[in-house]
Amino acid sequence: MQPNIGKLVGFGIIILVLVIAAAQGTYVVEPGYRGVQVTLGKVSPEFKPEGFGTKAPFVTHIVKVPVRQITRELPAECYSSDLQQVSTNLRVLYRIPEKSVVQIFKEYAGDPFDSLIAPRIHEALKEVTALLSAEQIVKRREEVKVKTLAAAREKTGDILHVEDIVLENITLTKELEAAIESKMVQEQEAAKARFTQQKAQIEADTAIIRAKGEAEAIRIRAEAIRDNPGLIQLQIVEKWDGRSPLVIGGGTGGESSGANILLPIGLPNNATPAKR
Numbered sequence: 625m626q627p628n629i630g631k632l633v634g635f636g637i638i639i640l641v642l643v644i645a646a647a648q649g650t651y652v653v654e655p656g657y658r659g660v661q662v663t664l665g666k667v668s669p670e671f672k673p674e675g676f677g678t679k680a681p682f683v684t685h686i687v688k689v690p691v692r693q694i695t696r697e698l699p700a701e702c703y704s705s706d707l708q709q710v711s712t713n714l715r716v717l718y719r720i721p722e723k724s725v726v727q728i729f730k731e732y733a734g735d736p737f738d739s740l741i742a743p744r745i746h747e748a749l750k751e752v753t754a755l756l757s758a759e760q761i762v763k764r765r766e767e768v769k770v771k772t773l774a775a776a777r778e779k780t781g782d783i784l785h786v787e788d789i790v791l792e793n794i795t796l797t798k799e800l801e802a803a804i805e806s807k808m809v810q811e812q813e814a815a816k817a818r819f820t821q822q823k824a825q826i827e828a829d830t831a832i833i834r835a836k837g838e839a840e841a842i843r844i845r846a847e848a849i850r851d852n853p854g855l856i857q858l859q860i861v862e863k864w865d866g867r868s869p870l871v872i873g874g875g876t877g878g879e880s881s882g883a884n885i886l887l888p889i890g891l892p893n894n895a896t897p898a899k900r
Contacts, residue, residue, distance in 0.1 A: 648681035656692035658722060660729045661685075671725040689729055693719045693787060696737050702750045708758035709797065715790040716745060724783050736784060741776075745789065748775035758796055765791050 652675070653659040659672030663684040672686060679686065698714040718741055720728055732739050752771045753761055761768055773789045780786055 645681045648679075650676065650678050651686040652676050653686065653688060656690060657688040658691050658725045659686040659688055660726055662687060667726060667730055669726060671722065687729060689720060689725045691720050691722055691725065693717055694737075696741075698742055698745060700746055700749055702746075702753040704753055704758040704761055705755060706757045710753060710758060710761055711795040712749075713792045714745065714749075715792055716741060717787040717789070719785045719787055721782075721785060727783065740780065740784070741786065744779040745772065745776045745786075748772045748779060751775060762794055762796070765794060 651659065651672075653672055655674050657674060659677075661668035661670075661672055661679065661684060663680060671689075677686075694717070696716050696718075698716050699711070700714055701709065701711050704710055716737075718737070720736070728736050749768075749772045752768055752775065756764065756768070769789055769791050773786065776789065777786050
């Protein structure tokens with residue numbers, strides 16, 4: 625029994641070693657990653673694509689480097705052209721291209737953010753904000769973002785891709801914020817005053833134009849009446865409603881001999897003319 629037990633133990637150990645060797649001789653690279661093969665400290669010049677593969681057991685291991693887009697937060701401080709301190713939080717979106725996977729692993733241990741991206745973005749941001757006042761940085765944050773992104777891409781080169789930079793907020797000193805807010809209020813009030821002045825000027829110009837038009841119309845009518853005396857009678861006839869009064873004198877004498885009597889020309893429907 626003893627020899628049989630020894631054989632079984634030895635057989636089990638061999639199977640265990642084979643399983644471990646098989647496990648050590650294979651690898652899987654998940655989607656969104658590329659593998660860097662390291663054999664006894666030596667890095668292979670070609671990356672391993674995603675999927676299943678084999679390698680030398682025990683002496684070779686695969687380091688996975690992400691090639692999908694990565695988002696990292698980056699606090700930053702800089703100074704404006706008027707020497708005001710400006711603090712901001714950046715959100716950096718970057719991606720490692722396949723061609724740079726091995727180089728990034730060799731030079732930056734597979735994570736280039738702290739040693740490559742962050743310093744260059746800090747440098748780019750300081751260069752951009754140094755040309756603007758603190759007030760301009762607040763008002764033109766999109767311009768600051770675009771210029772910082774362009775400068776960062778130029779500084780990092782093609783080794784990786786800085787996809788985008790988002791300025792989440794910009795913080796100034798309380799005194800500076802109060803001064804900028806006061807200035808903005810004054811600018812709004814000045815703009816409102818200019819609008820009111822322009823509105824009054826437009827109304828005055830409109831009144832002058834209207835008055836000139838009315839004066840011109842009166843002049844034209846006066847000239848028409850002067851050149852055509854019968855025009856007034858024509859206008860009276862056009863406006864007559866067909867029921868003009870009849871004026872009958874009250875006597876043959878002077879004005880004091882009797883009162884004038886007004887009688888309508890038309891007769892009522894139920895009235896008959898008087899017989900003579």
